[in-house]
Amino acid sequence: MYKGEKDMALPSFIGPRWVEIDLDAVKFNVAQIKKLLSPETKLMAVVKADGYGFGAVEVSKAALEAGADMLGVTTIDEGLELREMEVEAPILVFTPFMPEEKDVFINYNFTATVGSYAAAETLLKENLEHSLKVHIKVNTGMNRLGMEPKEAVEFVSRVYGNPFIEVEGIYTHFAVTPRKNRNFVEKQFKTFMEVVSSLEDKGYSIPIKHVCSSAALLDMPHMHMDMVRVGTLIYGQYPFGYEKIIPLKDPWKVKAKIIHVKKVFPGEKIGYGGDFTVKKAVRIGIIPVGYADSFGTAPEMNPKNFLDLLKMIIKKIFAYFGIRAGMPLVKLADLPLRVLGRIGMQFTAVELPDENADVGSIVSVFIRRTNSSSRLPRVYISEKRVIGIRVPWGKRSCIQRQGEYS
Known part of the structure; x- marks a missing residue:
């Protein structure tokens, strides 16, 4: 309940169960993560899958306020939601670029992933009228998405200097955590660095090189490079089996009334x-x-x-x-x-x-974050006050309340 001059209840329209999300905890976690990075290393907040169930819009704004430099989403619809809610930060879309999406990418200033040579060939044939930022994804061993190393070098050779295709970044995705198979991670990184070296030998400089997710960020500081992609840690959790080397706060509580x-x-x-x-x-x-x-x-x-x-x-x-x-x-x-x-x-x-x-008694309920139903209302808290509510039918409301919430 609220505690102040008098008890106050949450708005009745949210019903008898909800998720409380502490945005101050999100900001705290981002600040802690940044302490592990050099000033030159950018932080991408990964907000895919509706911000791991927390709400991509609200988490994005909190993370950016705390110092995140870029956002990562899986699909363009996830990016569109952020743009429609006035999130203006750079957004990388992880799903490989499709030619029919070019106008959306350009109009909404999304950064595209080029993940196959076939897609790269198609992109080269497009009559682009405005510049499109791209990050090249390189397959180094996960064998899911990404160009083969030689293809990535050839693609950059063909587009470097093209006024309509700006190769802003290049990245790969580790298949395992370093704790599970450090040698394989090192092998993937070696393959990636061979691509980077080949490009640099040809005089091609790519500003943003990134390979680390949360686990590699913790274990492999020599791999931080120009940017790290962080999801799990921002949401207050450590990868399985990892020591807590920085304090994190859990922003997530599911509650229900009896x-x-x-x-x-x-x-x-x-x-x-x-x-x-x-x-x-x-x-x-x-x-x-x-x-x-x-x-x-x-x-x-x-x-x-x-x-x-x-x-x-x-x-x-x-x-x-x-x-x-x-x-x-x-x-x-x-x-x-x-x-x-x-x-x-x-x-x-x-x-x-x-x-x-x-x-009317309130209980805490354990529900996995990424599995949690979108039907559960999200109640956003900052400085112990409710600052926003998202209900199942898609409505967002920013509300001001007097008193503290606990």
């Missing part, structure tokens, strides 16, 4: 399928979140070895008996609440600890 409370007695069942039978009297609360909001869901990955397979089997056995491994899905203050029965599409039952938890 909307119904009742007692269930021994022998009675809870939820779909009647899978869960109560053994002793229990007080339950219903929260308005479910698998449609990505609550209780996780990416399903194929096991890489026998140990992975064993872990998956054990997890499934636990789930069969109603035991969910990992961090608690629901908390009341700092107290974990047990989920009872199946998670429904939009409703879930939890066990309440005592009579203090009642209808």
